[in-house]
Amino acid sequence: MAKRNFQYMDMAKMFFGGDHPLFKAFGIRVDESREGLAAMTMPCMPEMCDQRGALHRGAITTLLDSNCGLAILAYLGDMRPIATIDLRVDFLAKPEAGEGVRGEVECYEVKGDVAYVRGVALGCSNDSVLASVSGCFAVGTHGPSFDGAVREKAVREKVS
Amino acid sequence: MSVSQQQLQQRQLQEQDVVGIEDRKAQAPISDSPYVNFLGAGIQVLDNGEPVYQMSFRDQHVGNPLIKTFHGGILASFAEIVAAHHVKSDLQLSEEPDCTSMTFDYLRPAFAGTLRAEPITVRVGKRFIVITVDVFTEKTLVSRGRFIYTAVR
Numbered sequence: 298m299a300k301r302n303f304q305y306m307d308m309a310k311m312f313f314g315g316d317h318p319l320f321k322a323f324g325i326r327v328d329e330s331r332e333g334l335a336a337m338t339m340p341c342m343p344e345m346c347d348q349r350g351a352l353h354r355g356a357i358t359t360l361l362d363s364n365c366g367l368a369i370l371a372y373l374g375d376m377r378p379i380a381t382i383d384l385r386v387d388f389l390a391k392p393e394a395g396e397g398v399r400g401e402v403e404c405y406e407v408k409g410d411v412a413y414v415r416g417v418a419l420g421c422s423n424d425s426v427l428a429s430v431s432g433c434f435a436v437g438t439h440g441p442s443f444d445g446a447v448r449e450k451a452v453r454e455k456v457s
Numbered sequence: 458m459s460v461s462q463q464q465l466q467q468r469q470l471q472e473q474d475v476v477g478i479e480d481r482k483a484q485a486p487i488s489d490s491p492y493v494n495f496l497g498a499g500i501q502v503l504d505n506g507e508p509v510y511q512m513s514f515r516d517q518h519v520g521n522p523l524i525k526t527f528h529g530g531i532l533a534s535f536a537e538i539v540a541a542h543h544v545k546s547d548l549q550l551s552e553e554p555d556c557t558s559m560t561f562d563y564l565r566p567a568f569a570g571t572l573r574a575e576p577i578t579v580r581v582g583k584r585f586i587v588i589t590v591d592v593f594t595e596k597t598l599v600s601r602g603r604f605i606y607t608a609v610r
Contacts, residue, residue: 319528322495322517344495353492354556355537359530378521381529385560 309370313337313363323356325363333372333404337364338421340397350394354428357398357418358386361430364400365414369434372404372412377437379412384432390425397421402430412436484511487542488553498535500542508546510539510576514569527567533559536574536590536602543576544586544606554586554606567592567599584608 313320313327323345329336337360339345345356362384370376392398402416411433418428484499487510498512512535520528541553572592579587586606592599 317522318516318519319531344491346492347490348488353490353534355492355496355530355534358533358537358559359528362528362530362533380566381561381563383560383562384529384533385558386533387558388556391555 309367309376312376313367319359320363323359325360327367328399330367330371333368334402335364335367335371335404336399336401337367338397338399341392341395346394349391351392351396352398354386354388354391357388357392357428358384360398360400361386361402361416361418361428362432364402364416365404365430365432365434368402368404368414368416369407369412369436372407373436378439380435380438382411382433382435384430387429388427389429390420390427392420392427393422398427399424400430407436410436487538492534493538496531496535496538498538510535510542510574511571512574513571519569524566525569527569527572529561529563532563532567532572532592532600533561533602535572536561536592536600537604539574539576540588540590540602540604541606543578543588543590547578548581548586554608556604557585557607558605559602561600561602563600565597565599567594570594572599579603582608 309327309330313325324340324342326338328338339356339360341352345352347353362381366379369379399419399421400416401419402414404412404414406413413433415431417426419425420427484501487493487498487500496512497515501509501511503509514527518527518531520526537556537559541556545553572594574590574592576588576590579589584607586608588604590602
């Protein structure tokens, strides 16, 4: 069991923090992923900002959507394919210019093919709540699992 | 020709206009924020003055690289940017209003391609403005968002 969890964590960190073009562009880092809980941090990169020089609310939404996905995978303990059904984000405050944002999301239930999540986005400078998120995701959707690309890469590297 | 057939033909002609517009007109960024530039979200104005909001797939937009779909956050970002621009231009505001809340329904996978967004003003109240945005790939509706803005007076 411990070995399986270690492999999953390895895969999750590689998928979300490695060569994935979107997570690389956003500078998203996985801080924590265990038992339905996941935390991710995004620095304030200039290209992700609004006119004030603060992270754009769209970038925060992208962080939260990713964070929800990781929380579900942490609940499931594997990387089977999932897809967002619906997402709600309430914007409570704006981040400061130059401030990074941390997402903390919990997957609190999986019923049949649906996973339910809730969480928050916090400002890195003082942990103030910037946004709240809730949503539901389809579990076990069609298509390859999320670790497929990571596994393919590992095999390619082993062969070469 | 029946009325419904005429409507269908008109709609097909409009859709052809939208599909072919990339070749005929330059696309301007929806706003001058760096994030909008990163997304490549643009606006084109048709001859009849109607705006068309579009965003073409880039590698950094990907959700699942194995099936090349748009990331959910990117889809929601695009729709919210369109909604904010729609409010600003419709109400002739000097600046974009603040988004208070958004809900986004993902109806189908959005495979790599060019997205088109169609905003609709649902209600302009004294304190809140409600906008919905439908997002299409080609002619397929892939997602629908509902955005609430606080009115700037």
